[in-house]
Amino acid sequence: MLEARNLTKEFDSGSHRLTVLRDVTFQIPQGSLMAIVGPSGSGKTTLLGLLAGLDTPTRGQVLLDGADLTAMSEDQRARLRGEKVGFVFQSFQLIPTLTAIENVQVPLELRGETRAAPRARELLERVGLGDRLDHFPSQLSGGEQQRVAIARAFVNQPRILFADEPTGNLDGATGARIVALLEQLNRESGSTIVMVTHDISLAERTQRIVRLADGVVVEDRETRAGALREGPANGWEAESQEDVATREVP
């Protein structure tokens, strides 16, 4: 449902041209859970921005359900994001002056939905925050804030959800719970989830890993978890090494 074709991104830096991404091509089928990994400076955040339509490539195309994001204006991409895309950020990015339920309502309100509150309440209950509806972000822990952010990301039933280092600001145990929540919602809603992370153990919980280095894809493989066609409802089930498939890098 999301296709990247020969994506290249270059910047002017002083007197010379910097290439951050070079000829990146892959496809992401609907419903998948994948990770983009790589060291700092590999271009993964840039790639995320291009795939989500937050930025435009120097060359190449991004197609979301057949719609060419690179041919759209900024506002057209914004409307598309409101309809089809969800976001989870490393620093949660909740609006500090809105309560939990008000934060979750925002994407629906921007679309003109008049019955945003019941839907938002339902989602917050699903992420386990039914009793914290009227709390401000400053009154919530890091994990709770990220759960609110996840509820917000799913409120408009997105076709695809982008998560930028979703556990980056959380401790290990909390991070694991967040990932479990994302997996659960992925299974229940059928949304595609694309996660950017530098944590390889987190990436291994997804179905597929695309590894970047110096702006190019150096690895694109299915993980052990991805090899499982029907995932368990709780925790990990380890697979043997030989069940892991590795694809050739195009």
Next chain:
Amino acid sequence: MTDGPSHAPFRALLSLAWRESRSTRRRLLLYMSSIALGVAALVAIDSYAGNINRSVREQSRSLVGGDVALSSRQAWSPQADSLLDSLVGTGVTLARQTTFGSMALVQRPDGGGGTRLSQVRAVTPGFPLYGRVGTEPAGRWSDLHSQRIAIVDPSLLLSLDAQVGDTLALGYGKFVIAATITTVPGDPGFASAFGPRVYIGSEWVPETQLLTFGSRAEYDAFIRLQEGANPDQWIEPLRPRFEAVRVRARTVSQRENNLTESIDQLANFLGVVGIIALLLGGVGVASGVNAWIARKIEIVAVLRCLGGTSRQVTLIYATQAAIMGLVGAAVGAAIGVGIQFALPGVVRDYLPLEVEMRVEPWAIGSGLLLGVWIALAFALRPLVALRRVSPLQAIRRTVDPTAGRRTGTDWMLVAVNAFIAATVVGISATRSESLQDVAGFSAGIAAVLVLLWGSAVSLSRLARAAVSARWPYVVRQGVANLYRPANQTRAVVLSLGFGAFLVTTLYLVQSNLLNELRITEMSSRGNLVFFDVQQDQRAGVDSIVRSGQGIEVVETTPIVTMRIFAINGKPIPQAPPRRDTTVARASGNQNQQPSGWALRREYRSTYRDSLGPGERVVAGKWFGETPAPAGAPAHEVSIEVSIAEDLGVSLGDAITWDVQGVKVDTRITSLREVNWARFEPNFFAVFPPSALAEAPHTLVVLASAPEGTEPMRVQRDIVRVYPNVASIDLSVIRRTIGEISRRATLAIRFLTVFSLAMGIPVLFSAVSATRRDRIREGVLLKTLGATRRQIGRILLSEYTLLGLLGAATGMVLAMGGAWAIMKWVFERPFEPALAEAGSIALAMLVLAVAIGLLSGRDVFKETAMTALREV
């Protein structure tokens, strides 16, 4: 996929805007409050002017003294009397008032008392026709015509050391002081400062023997028409008859128009101060909203990620700005109404009427509207930058977050800039009478802003070029902050410079105007003058004056009263203006018409064979050096240069004077410039002795007297022997003018402090923009080992440079602005007053440094741990 409209209705955005503003409302309100003081000034000025105009309309009849007021500078001629008497027969009511100066003398048996030049007003029964004169004790006005009493200004009792019940001598007449005046319709209380008023019945005037040859008096007659009659229609057919006997007529509506016009002009002038305050406030709003938006960048980016379009996002924050602008303007309007109700106490003495205070809704409404308009116009500029915030900012922080889309011309920004320019032009048009004024004002403001902007850019460039590795680190860092990306140089220099410009210009203009009031003491030869001395009293007056210890007679000047009969052979008013006169050419007006007042007024001239100490010849030659051309009048005359311009005459022109019935032909052989500020007799027309020595005249005796009681004793002795002789002591004048200067100085100081007070929120807004960056840098420096003192020095060097440039530029621009205003608006010379302007600039510099250090206080509070928590 949820179904629903593709974009949010305005109500939903409004709700989101209100909720999102929860914690920042107070800060945004502070920034928008930059306009509050400007709105307050406008609402106060307009409301009070409205109150005055309303009161003028309601009390106009008592202001004029009747439906029609007639006045003359000479005694009623038999023709004028008969005309007035004939009117009484037609059902109108008539009352008369004669006003003249006289020494009022009180002599008490215990040796107390004194003498003082006063305004005597002799009134006929029925005066005033409208309103009533209040007295203390009450009710004594009705006794004025049945008893030989005087009702006087309270200030006269003070100066004469007298009380109610004492005997007052006016000329040869004696009156019992029956009461003091509390109110007189149509008279401002302040009028008594120049000559306390003394009311007597007109029946007693002949006894005083004060209205003699050469005395100056004003003769007024007031008419009350029958109910429903229109004064303008009634007077129209009678005007030519009155003008023929040199009587001027004015009606209620003329007086109303004159007064309301004067009040409107004053309100417009003061309103310009309010407008400039509002514009300064706008600069503060722009800076403050810029600072406020800097805090919102990430939220805006998140909203863009969540599907918000640039229009939705801009609308959310514009709504917040509009609401806070309205609140700020409302606060300003409330302050303005408060000031309006406090004003009567300050200006009561200067107004000829009682002003009824009322809330003026239109003034409040227009002040509110202007305030919100300015706030929105200036807030829009930083707000439109929100459109360029990239959603990428949510996942990656960049240095200049609004640089997202910088391809080609940003037409929205161009439109907003044009809207701001139109706003400046538009609001100056609300206060100006002519297109020229609007253009001049707008161009002036634009020039100041452009020059300030240019100097800020120059400072940044100069800082970049000048910074040297040899400088101490703290200075280098402070200087570097002037040109680093997203620096605050422009915002601070603009706010500070514009504020300094405003305050200094106001101060310079008003101190220059106040200079006009000062008498140049050193250049006057005398400080005591006696006038209306008759020829046969000369020796006696001279003797009494010289009897005073240390008193010397400086000069005795003859005064001859006359009128202009003809110019260049043509009797006035048929005399045409000369088109090729030197004066007309010099003034640039080839079609100048002679002033009616100058042609028809009474002249008090003198004759002598030398120039006076306060005058110099600016054209032609003094007497005796210009031979008469064939056929030209033999007698010469020297004319003062401005009256020559008013008359439309120049060198070589012939003037025929009517000197108490005798025609004297003269030719103009010189034009003089006169220093009118000297305390000496000065004249429009001076003749050689040969022209007027035989003419009937009175005398003015100028004397110099030491400080002390001798001047008062001599004045009292003269009044006792020669009651018609009036005298003025310069020290009394100085005290009166000193009082005026003191009140005006208070007003200037208030305006200066007011303007400085306005500058504070504006400046605070300007430096707030980069506060977060400053904190971030500061804690990082702390992590790297910088002490609080070092950080303080960095801030100090940066703000000192900013303050210096802003204040200095503002001061230089103010010199130009004040010079232009003095030259083109007031047509007066300009004195730079460098010391005072420098002090204001210094105050602004100190303010800038103080606010800069204050805004950086969070840097001192935050610990280095904060740096570790930052992403």
